Amino acid sequence: MFYKILRNRSLLKVIVICGCAFAWSQPNANYHYQVSTDADLKKLYVNLCFEGAAPKELVAESLDASVALVGAWYESGEEIKLSGVIPIDQVLANACLNYQVDISRGIQRHDMTGPKVYRSAGATGVSNGLWFWRPEVFGKNRRVLVEFDLPDKYDVATSWSSTPNKHTFEVPKTPYDWPSWIVLGQFFKKEVTVGATQIDVSILHGSPEPDMDALLNWIESEAAGVDKGIGPIPFSNVQVLMFPNARARQPVPVAYVTRGGGPTLHMMINQRRSMDEFFDDWTATHELSHLFLPFINPEDAWFYEGFASYYQYVVRARMGAIDQMDAWSKLIYGFRRGSREAEARELTLLEATEKMYEGEPFMQVYWAGAALMLIADVHMRQDKAWSLDRVVREFNACCMERTRAWSAQEVLLKFDEIYGSPLFIPLMRRYVNSNDFPDLTDAFRSLGLKVTGSVVTLIDGTEQRSLRNQIMSVAE
Ligand SMILES: [Zn+2]
Incomplete structure (x- = not known):
């Protein structure tokens, strides 16, 4: 297709003369999300700017995203009328819009695929499907940047790729309907290296307070177990999120891997169980073994x-x-x-x-x-x-x-x-x-x-x- 266009010399001239305008009409726009939140982590305030043409509408993955959406506004301040999607056909190229999302509670009205918000002392985990409004598909060559503007001493954990700017991340090209999460607030965060893989471990605070260093040590030894036992973990970066306060007899009653943005191991942990019980449990070994296969239907x-x-x-x-x-x-x-x-x-x-x-x-x-x-x-x-x-x-x-x-x-x-x-x-x-x-x-x-x-x-x-x-x- 592109080859044919280039063969047409007169059209090529047009492209050269008004290259910028031509580029704007392509669907390969860049997106810049600026996300801020209050200290109590109850709402996300999102400012989304398009570099290039804006899409016709924005969608979000969770069926409950429209319930959590408080409202959306044009740059002028005029409210956008919502209809299950955010219709933005009136947004011009290179313009911005704002929207707010309620992350104070885990709404489960239409979406029965599990809770989408996890709140713990000082931090909140939220499924990107609940707040990340996006075009149905991003153009192939687009760049999508998400910049977090957080209260002092607040941090973010995400499977999106880091950039030189500490709180700005690039959304990689894994399919957009693959689930992924972010954690915002104050929580324990450390990296460990296992073989050639960097493992970013985030553990939320709980009551009683989890033994962060012992849990870090445990997950490092589990990752080393699969890295040595099966072969090198086939990712340069793996994220581990531990959510405490699970009520169960086992130390890790719920665990699963998501692939959106990059592999993330989610674990609901019962920090009241002894570390010996964590070391005796097979759950983390099982979940980490999943990383040796790609996403399978x-x-x-x-x-x-x-x-x-x-x-x-x-x-x-x-x-x-x-x-x-x-x-x-x-x-x-x-x-x-x-x-x-x-x-x-x-x-x-x-x-x-x-x-x-x-x-x-x-x-x-x-x-x-x-x-x-x-x-x-x-x-x-x-x-x-x-x-x-x-x-x-x-x-x-x-x-x-x-x-x-x-x-x-x-x-x-x-x-x-x-x-x-x-x-x-x-x-x-x-x-x-x-x-x-x-x-x-x-x-x-x-x-x-x-x-x-x-x-x-x-x-x-x-x-x-x-x-x-x-x-x-x-x-x-
Ligand atoms: Zn499994």
């Missing part, structure tokens, strides 16, 4: 949840957090729960995955996926002295595109290409549309695992022991 959750469920115990054995026998017992316990659920429900793996999002049980989803990882890992180690670790490391080195969503099939096709034989795709085809839990008989025989009821016995053959050790210890 949720309908294929059996793959990425299975992958993380497999590695959560394998990595913890490799770290020395649990012994090998314990790791096998825990994996086998998971497989039992998954296969019982599969037998009772008579759903295919894909159907069970779909129903998980309706709040139905998910053991089949997680543990059938994990069983497929074990079957593939055992097969590769026996067949060609390869391993799942090696496939994952090579995938991350050659092929992991981070700015788009993948399907399980696309990733597994790459895995097969890397391994050099069809393995993952045939396993997927055999089981995703089947009610049967993956058949582990051959894998258990190769590993020398004898399972009677809930009792696991290790058979002491040389080959079997060697295979078990390969999986549960870090390769030299």
